[in-house]
Amino acid sequence: MKRERLGDASIALLAIIEEEFDALKTLGNFTYRCPAENYFSRSAPVDNHYELICARSDAWGNVLAGQAVCKLIEHFHPSFIILAGIAGGIIRKNDRNPIKPGDVMVVDYIHYSELKKLTNKEMEHRYIAHDHPSLLLRGSFAEPLKSSPGRWLGKIKAAPPVPTVPTVRLCNLVAGDTLLGDPESEFQQHIIERYATAVGVDMESFGVGREIFTQRRDPYYNPQFLVIRGVSDLVYAADTTPPTKEASNEDGGKKSSEENQAMRSAWRVYAAEAAAAFALTVADDLMESLK
């Protein structure tokens, strides 16, 4: 007896929001819709095997991202999963090389900020085990690509709101279930301060890492994942000087909650494409190495 699956896949790319999914499908030429679910590939499967598929989570958040990975694994059992989409970048005081909208983050370590206990007006963080992005994928595929921007930059079709040349950053990221969009928020400042080495913030990486961690109890299955994030907006540490109105034209940085949202709206498509372009190139290199 054999459990039926929708197919087998070597690599799965996971998007969260619509713009991310569109970017992956368009730039990756994923035109074939797999039967039964919202999965796409470049062509019909051969012997029910797909080299690359892309999928989308039902909505934001770590839990749903984890569920999407769980579904992907149940349906396709991919060996590699790449989370590709947008995230916030963190600007800190005296940052010599501040991240900017449109840049791409390759995540090497995921902090999870949401598990906490509120006690005597203090916030004590708690810890929960999860996987971090694969060393193999980062070290052997993402890092080498960093120094060859010509191989992926040209794939981006969207125009940035202001001219930019995206660069790639290997960095820590902090994942939570709260959209950090209010510079005035004490909680947001606490998170930025608490995770002092993080350069990015998102709401799904932990869910993916946790699900991969949970899946890794079968000695026959060793899934690996990578997190690629295009920067769509910036959040500022409390001690940073807000950019001037003039400067904001250059880096998009403004401090109010509305302005943060405005920046995200303006950069969302470009950042999603930047992440997709990089992730697709990594995926194609990986696929080539498997042949």
Added chain:
Amino acid sequence: MSPIVISNDRMQSLNDELSKFLREWHEPTPEFKFELGWAGDYDSLFRGRVEKTSTDEILIKVAKTGRALISARGGAAKTTIVYRVARTLLKDPTTFPVIIDLKSLNASFYKDWSTTADEYSAKFDLLLQRASMPRVNLTILDSIDPNVFRLIIADGLNEILAGFAEKIIATLNEYVRRAPQSGVVITDRLSRRALPDSDRWQLCTLMPIPEADARKYLIEHPKKLETFDRVPPRERQLLGTPFFLDQFLRSKQDSSVTFLTTSDDLYDFFHVQLGMKVEEIRRAAEAAFTVYKNQPTRTFSMDSYISVAGEEITTKLKDAGAIRVEVKQGIFSHHLEHDYLASFYLFQSKDLWTQENLDAVTLYASSFDVLSMTLEQLRVEKDADFFIRTLYDWNVYASGYALAEAYHSGRLTVSQPMQTIIVAMLAERKWDFIEATAQRAVDALSLFPEKSFPLLTLEAENMDQLFALVRGFDFNVPEFKSWVALFTKGRAEHVEAGDQEWLTKSDSIMGWTLANVLKRTMLDETEVTRIRNWIAANKDNETVLWRIVHVLGAYPSTENVKAVLEVFHRVELKWPRYGALRSLIEMAARSQNRDLASSIFGAFQREPEKLLVRGLDLEFARAIFVREAPPYWFDLVLPVLQNIYMTRTDENERVRWTMAAQRMKQRYAVAR
């Protein structure tokens, strides 16, 4: 080095263990041929809109999506079907079947479950270690050749404590999601469950044995066949249930028509087949009831049983195979035998019909067979009416279920007026403001046979049509006439001040009918104030308090919110708090005043511990899905859901609350 795989010898010994267990299992004889009816969802399943197949389809379906759930009445041969599947698979080297006998779970399991790590694999491991056959653990399952399909058969979901069923489903679902060569088949009673990944679950029920087939099995017993042909078709239905056809075939009696009911059939089993005298059955019954009372699980302490039934009777039951014993823990070979004995004890004294006892014999409203058999045995109309009324007070769906089962079994002593009242009150819930309540009412009514009054009420499209159906009954019973006059009051009518006093009286039928009528007719401000003021005078009367807050739910105002919040926050009684929670949500949704609605949800946020009480949080999750909601509903509810989510450490629980938020968003955020 390749991963560890368990040896062929070990695999063989595990299969031998299961094989031995299945050899010792008694299959109904002759080996009946069964059919399954598959449905895309619970609505179709309950309405009988199914696609019939042979039982072979189970494995085909499980191979497709990894999950199947067999939902059918007690005695429908669910266990027989899945045990047959397991037996067949023993010959198949590509599959490893594991049976989890859920009814064997005892109190220590439930205790250990609560202290086991909040993670599905730990929970699943506990389940395997306590109830699997062959006895395996998760490490063994994971070490089996990855090409071998692990089929988990969880038998008897309805035989575990209420509240655990969904947890077991979630745990098994998580395992199947993460173990690619695995599948699960669950057996359950006809009950709607919240299924995670609902599109991946294949639902089916067992079709009754067709009359032509039953006749074929009876052909070697001419007198039984004669009996079968003589009784009206409705009474013959019972023998479409394999458990009872099996009992009928084995019975030493063959000409009596009286055991064509569930309880009579079981009486025949104990009295004629096991040769127990009535007094012995009475003592066995008291013991069966007592062990439920001591510990509401299917397994029980043999010492407790013997202390009531005595050694001799217990030995008789053990020798006949009715009770199986393992390490001083006993279990009846079929839960209907245990339930019958408990009902035999219960039906004899009204004093036993307390909420506490009803909780115990139904495993906290998880399994209602004992109630339908109690009802069947009540031969005096007045007693049957009193019993069904008691059930209505305890759990409205239980009264509907007991009536439905009694309809199916062919003997119903409850008076026609009382049946009409109970069914009509259940039917009114179809239009309940809270969607889950409406759904449960529809499910309960769907259990009745074709062309019955309850099924006709399902067709009613509005209250006026229901009123017309009710008015069609012309029973010459003064109480019924009074009830009809009250029940059929339309939206524009008014209940006189004197009649409103019924709300505070002990008559549950009139009291609850009035509570519902007052919600749908028009009360003026003075009357609402008067009813609200009754709270203080009835602060220790659980039922009256519940009815009052129930009425106030339809009249959102600052004063009513304050009064109902006071009940929710300060009253220690379970049901008034439950009613208050629902009414607060109803007021928040009905009122077009955002400030008022915010004050309610703000209060939930300010004293979250009041909402986090076990059971109330789940009711909150159900009650927030209302028929009509204001455009800001999602924004109001979401922070409370987030708050509850943050208090949960169990991953399945977190998923449950996230999913609730997700469903809220899909259902209500579009209105923005």
